[in-house]
Amino acid sequence: MIPSGNRRTISILLLVIIILGSVALYYSPLLDGIRTKHLDSATIYAHASKGVVTVRGVSDNSSVLGTGFVIYYAGSNYIVTNFHVVDGYVNPTVTFSDGNAYVSKVVGSDGYSDLAIVSVSSPASEFHPLQLGSSSNLEIGETVVAIGNPYGLSNTITVGIVSQTGRSIQTGTLGNFAIANTIQFSAPVNPGNSGGPLINSVGMVVGITAASVTSGQGLSFAIPSDTISRELPALVSNGKYDKHPYLGLQLVDMNYELSHAMNTNVTSGVLIVNTVAGGPASNAGLRGGTQRVIIDRQRFTIGGDIITSLNGHKIVNYDSLSSYLEDNAVSGQKIQVGIIRQGTVMVVQVELGTRPPFQA
Secondary structure, three states: OOOHHHHHHHHHHHHHHHHHHHHHHHOOHHHOOOOOOOOOHHHHHHHHHHHEEEEEEEEOOEEEEEEEEEEEEOOEEEEEEOHHHHOOOEEEEEEOOOOOEEEEEEEEEEOOOOEEEEEEOOOHHHOOOOOEOOHHHOOOOOEEEEEEOHHHOOOEEEEEEEEEEEEEEOOOOOOOOOEEEEEEEOOOOOOOOOOOEEEEOOOOEEEEEEEEOOOOOOOEEEEEHHHHHHHHHHHHHHOOOOOOEEOOEEEEEOOHHHHHHOOOOOOOOEEEEEEOOOOHHHHHOOOOOOEEEEEOOEEEEEOOOEEEEEOOEEOOOHHHHHHHHHHHOOOOOEEEEEEEEOOEEEEEEEEOEEOOOOOO
């Protein structure tokens, strides 16, 4: 029988051996094929640039130029690009990295997510598909690479970091809707970059470059790859994606000033300004505001319900609301909307509707 003091010593030695062995194994060349490898930007470009293409066409008697990238889906090669690049254009072509150009055709598109899928009549040897990764795994501060054709300068690479995720961006073509859950990143993009891939440090496409703030620096946005993966089957098979959830609400982020004007201590969530008559929220009994006030020279309608949660998930602002809906709900689904109405906490069930057909 081993004395208790010796057993303790043996246990400690075994633990040390296990820890040292694990560290040695992790850094061993034997795991090179398993361990995640982070690539430098030059290696990422060398692997990905052949899969990046130039999208051209004519719209309203002016030339259209953008970017796209090759993916392989359901036994065929396709080009992914932005809806706003191909919307309304004629004489469409795709030019590959070797300079060869071919006639193309839009297979499917979704203006609400600014996505389009294009097919190309070209030899199979022209296609060099890029691999879609999961944008949900992105970390703030992670290095990303954007490849595109700014001002026609083909296959230009820029490097930056993920500045934030879950952003909602509004464009002039979306009416009262926003593109949900976009990736904010710092790599410079310019006209012509639209539709190009945003690639992470392991060489996977995590987004598609969509927009930038021209008056700012390092303010660029990309549609997340998870949105592409979710919509791709419908875009290819049906030519459209019509499952965007619809509440029928006009909303504004809560803040301290609005909270003070409404005599409440709620400073987060989203305030219902107005409900669309006959819309899902209105039919469920959610209420908009009744009183108009001016705060910092802006007009607001206050007194409506404050949305604080969806299916128990905390809603901090409009970004979090739109991102949650886009990632976790589809039209026709019933959700539990947590609200505060004149100081009373309530939960209202809402059956989500379908957005009206997109009109550019």
